[in-house]
Amino acid sequence: SCPAVLSSSVQVTGMPALCSPPTIWVRSCERCIFGTVLFLDKCFGVVLRIVGPVFLLVLLGLIGFNVYLYFTVMLPLYVMPNVGLGGSFLNFAVGLWILVNLLFNYLRCAFMAPGYPAKDVEMPDEQQDSDLARSDHIWRWCQRCRAPKPPRSHHCSVCRRCVLKMDHHCPWVNNCVGHRNYRHFLLFLFYLLAGCAFILGTASLTRLSDPGTRHFRRYSFLGPIPIEAGPAALFQLILVFSASIALSLFALWHVYLTCTGQTTLEFYINAADRREARRDGIQWHNPFHRGLQANWDDVMLAKPCTLSQFLPSTREPRLDGMNWPGLMHAYDGTMPMHEHHLTHLQHRSSQMASGSAQRV
Numbered sequence: 546s547c548p549a550v551l552s553s554s555v556q557v558t559g560m561p562a563l564c565s566p567p568t569i570w571v572r573s574c575e576r577c578i579f580g581t582v583l584f585l586d587k588c589f590g591v592v593l594r595i596v597g598p599v600f601l602l603v604l605l606g607l608i609g610f611n612v613y614l615y616f617t618v619m620l621p622l623y624v625m626p627n628v629g630l631g632g633s634f635l636n637f638a639v640g641l642w643i644l645v646n647l648l649f650n651y652l653r654c655a656f657m658a659p660g661y662p663a664k665d666v667e668m669p670d671e672q673q674d675s676d677l678a679r680s681d682h683i684w685r686w687c688q689r690c691r692a693p694k695p696p697r698s699h700h701c702s703v704c705r706r707c708v709l710k711m712d713h714h715c716p717w718v719n720n721c722v723g724h725r726n727y728r729h730f731l732l733f734l735f736y737l738l739a740g741c742a743f744i745l746g747t748a749s750l751t752r753l754s755d756p757g758t759r760h761f762r763r764y765s766f767l768g769p770i771p772i773e774a775g776p777a778a779l780f781q782l783i784l785v786f787s788a789s790i791a792l793s794l795f796a797l798w799h800v801y802l803t804c805t806g807q808t809t810l811e812f813y814i815n816a817a818d819r820r821e822a823r824r825d826g827i828q829w830h831n832p833f834h835r836g837l838q839a840n841w842d843d844v845m846l847a848k849p850c851t852l853s854q855f856l857p858s859t860r861e862p863r864l865d866g867m868n869w870p871g872l873m874h875a876y877d878g879t880m881p882m883h884e885h886h887l888t889h890l891q892h893r894s895s896q897m898a899s900g901s902a903q904r905v
Contacts, residue, residue, distance in 0.1 A: 597719035659723030709866035
């Protein structure tokens with residue numbers, strides 16, 4: 546540290562200060578915090594890579610266990626005596642349809658690539674030296690992948706790659722939820738919630754009392770375990786009811802994000818941009834929000850009120866995940882960006898540049 550007398554004498558003579566202890570201390574704190582965050586991020590990524598397959602197997606086990614309970618206890622002992630053979634067959638068909646769609650979308654979401662930037666992709670020349678290069682809504686350079694990062698892309702510390710239109714890394718599917726598999730993720734949530742509602746709705750039509758025979762059912766799940774029918778059905782209802790509450794909130798959240806043209810990461814980024822724009826007196830607009838119908842069609846590949854969006858499908862998204870309508874990715878006037886949004890990006894970039902110059 547510099548002596549106080551030396552510092553004051555230098556300032557009086559008009560010469561530049563030899564050192565600034567507060568600035569050095571702030572820089573040291575910044576480096577320490579940044580290093581700690583990076584270390585925790587790497588540790589978190591390693592842990593998720595290890596436990597991810599365990600989460601996937603646990604969820605598949607829970608689904609299988611509930612399916613087994615329903616078709617071996619609920620359906621033959623409680624549903625059939627109340628609705629007869631025809632009603633039981635219809636019940637079986639509906640339950641099987643939900644199960645097939647649930648597993649199809651879950652496995653597609655878990656085992657298909659969420660979408661990665663092409664290996665030979667190049668950053669547009671117009672943005673090589675762009676003053677907006679630190680914005681999340683334009684092309685950037687990923688320091689970890691050492692490759693261009695398209696708009697809406699983020700680097701996943703678990704997958705150790707940049708993911709197109711990354712929403713989040715989900716440990717329950719052991720995969721990132723991104724541009725290519727977001728539709729399957731939404732449908733998985735929908736059919737999982739539909740399965741919970743189906744079990745609860747069926748149980749409301751029956752009496753969960755003694756089915757008439759005080760016998761035990763033998764299960765072959767993890768070996769022959771004798772379980773009484775009544776307590777088994779009650780356990781399933783408690784489990785399904787608890788899961789349906791959490792699933793309802795989670796599904797509504799992602800429906801909201803889809804309708805507003807956002808991802809989970811972008812929601813927090815947009816919220817920060819909106820606060821900054823309001824503070825600067827600039828009207829902010831999400832450049833990826835193109836209206837409810839267009840936003841929904843981009844993800845579900847169908848209009849909001851059509852039934853085809855709920856059918857099993859292996860269709861790829863219409864967009865490539867790197868170029869987005871409504872976003873002027875090259876700033877050459879060929880694709881209109883909202884004027885207020887561009888003004889805000891330029892204002893924020895100038896603030897960043899001036900802040901960096903002052904630190905230097």
